[in-house]
Amino acid sequence: MSRNKIVMYGESDGESITLSTKELLGIGKSLGDELSSELIAVFIHVAQDIAFEAVHYGADTVYTLEAPGLNAYHPELYTAAMKEFCTRIDPDLVLFAHNYTGADLAPRLAFRLGTSLTTDCQHLSIDPDTKLLKRTRPIYGGTVMAEYTSKLRPQMATVREKAFSPLERDVAGKGQVFPFFLEGTLPTPRVKFTNKVIEEQPGKRLEDAE
Numbered sequence: 001m002s003r004n005k006i007v008m009y010g011e012s013d014g015e016s017i018t019l020s021t022k023e024l025l026g027i028g029k030s031l032g033d034e035l036s037s038e039l040i041a042v043f044i045h046v047a048q049d050i051a052f053e054a055v056h057y058g059a060d061t062v063y064t065l066e067a068p069g070l071n072a073y074h075p076e077l078y079t080a081a082m083k084e085f086c087t088r089i090d091p092d093l094v095l096f097a098h099n100y101t102g103a104d105l106a107p108r109l110a111f112r113l114g115t116s117l118t119t120d121c122q123h124l125s126i127d128p129d130t131k132l133l134k135r136t137r138p139i140y141g142g143t144v145m146a147e148y149t150s151k152l153r154p155q156m157a158t159v160r161e162k163a164f165s166p167l168e169r170d171v172a173g174k175g176q177v178f179p180f181f182l183e184g185t186l187p188t189p190r191v192k193f194t195n196k197v198i199e200e201q202p203g204k205r206l207e208d209a210e
Contacts, residue, residue, distance in 0.1 A: 004035050004036065004037035004038070004092045005037055005038050005040055005089060005090070005091040005092055005093075006028050006031060006032050006035070006037045006038070006039050006040065006091060006092065006093040006094075006095070007040045007041075007042055007085075007086065007089060007091040007093065007094045007095070007154075008021075008024045008025065008028045008039070008040070008041055008042070008059075008094075008095040008096075009024075009042060009082070009094070009095070009096045009097070009101075009102065009105070009106075010024070010025075010041045010042060010043045010046070010051065010054055010062075011043070011046075011097070011101065012043065012046045012050050012051070014050075015050070016050060016053060017050065017051070017053045017054055017057070018097075019161075019166070020097035020099055020161045021041075021054065021057075021097065022057045022166035022167075023097070023159070023161065023162070023163070023164045023165065023166050024095050024096075024097055024159060024164075025039070025041065025054060025057040025058040025059055025166065025167065026057070026058060026164050026165060026166045026167045027095070027124055027159060027164040028058065028059075028093075028095055029057075029058035029167060031093065031124060031125075031126060031133070032058075032060075034125075034126040035092070035126060035131065037092065037093070038060045038061060039058055039059050039060045039061075040059065040060065040061045040062070040063065040089065040091065041054040041059040041061075041062045041063070042062075042063045042064075042065065042082075042085060042180070043062070043063070043064050043065070044064075044065045044066075044070050044078060044081060044082075045064075045065070045066060045070045045071050045072075046064055047064075048064055048177045048179070051064050051177050052175075052177045054175075055173045055174070055175035055176075055177070056169045056170050056171060056173045057166060057167055057169060057170070057173070058167050058170075058173070059173075059175050060175050061175055061176060061178070062175060062176070062177040062178070063085070063089075063177075063178050063179075063180040064177065064178070064179055064180065065081050065082075065085060065180045065182065066179065066180075066181075067081065067182045067186060068186075069186055069189065070186075072193050072196055073101055074189055074191070074193055075104055075105060075108060076187055076189050076190065076191075077186050077187070077189055078105055079105060079108040079109055079112060080184070080186050080187055081182055081186065082105065082109050083109060083112045083113065084182055084183065084184050085180060085182075086109070086113060086154065087113075090154075091154045092153060092154055092155065093133055093154060093155050093156070093157075094106075094109070094154045094155070094156045094157075095124075095156075095157055095158075095159060096156075096157075096158045096159070097158065097159055097161055098119060098120045098121070098158035098159055098160050098161065099161060102158045103119065103120075103158060106119070106156060106158050107119070109156070110156050113154065113156075114152070115150070115152040115153060115154055115155070115156055116150040116152050116155075116156065117156045117157065117158070118135040118137060118148045118150075118156070118157045118158075119137065119157070119158045120137050120138070120158060120160050121135045121136060121137045121157045121158065121159050121160060121163070122136055122137060122138065122145070122159075122160050122163045123135075123136035123145075123163070124136070124157060124159065127149065130149070132149045132150070132151065132155065133149065133150075133155040133157065134147055134148075134149055135147065135148045135149070135157050136148075137160075
């Protein structure tokens with residue numbers, strides 16, 4: 001019987017993995033310990049030496065997806081790539097950060113995988129009886145916290161940034177990084193990416209503040 005798998009979508013800023021990725025690794029590690037699951041981090045168009053940093057924050061295995069057209073975020077291409085990855089890996093749980101990319105990509109992926117998605121979760125836990133993922137998120141403008149579960153697989157959620165703390169960096173963390181070669185043909189995008197401009201801002205970014 002194969003080991004259960006938790007997949008979390010990782011991101012980088014070009015130099016290191018992002019803080020939200022470290023937070024996802026922390027909650028993914030906690031859930032993985034409860035389920036005795038393998039924690040898998042997947043990155044798209046991220047150098048292997050940067051992706052390897054996920055091992056120091058709890059990942060058991062790291063995959064890097066690379067194919068023509070994946071050098072910048074494109075919802076159609078990234079959805080197709082992630083669908084093939086999840087179909088072949090067959091995870092039990094898939095987690096995204098609830099940021100610009102996660103809020104856009106996760107619903108598209110959930111639809112194509114034929115499963116449900118709970119967004120903007122502030123707490124995740126495992127039901128001790130059913131072993132299903134319990135997802136808690138605010139509703140009615142944040143005045144009420146609602147809890148959701150689903151029997152559909154994979155179980156999917158986006159996690160609010162800053163809702164969980166990352167683990168301490170473990171320099172002794174053991175894990176491996178593998179390139180993941182897509183076998184399917186990516187769709188012809190309807191929107192063309194032409195350029196990316198990064199505007200430098202002084203001071204600390206709000207999402208990186210305490």
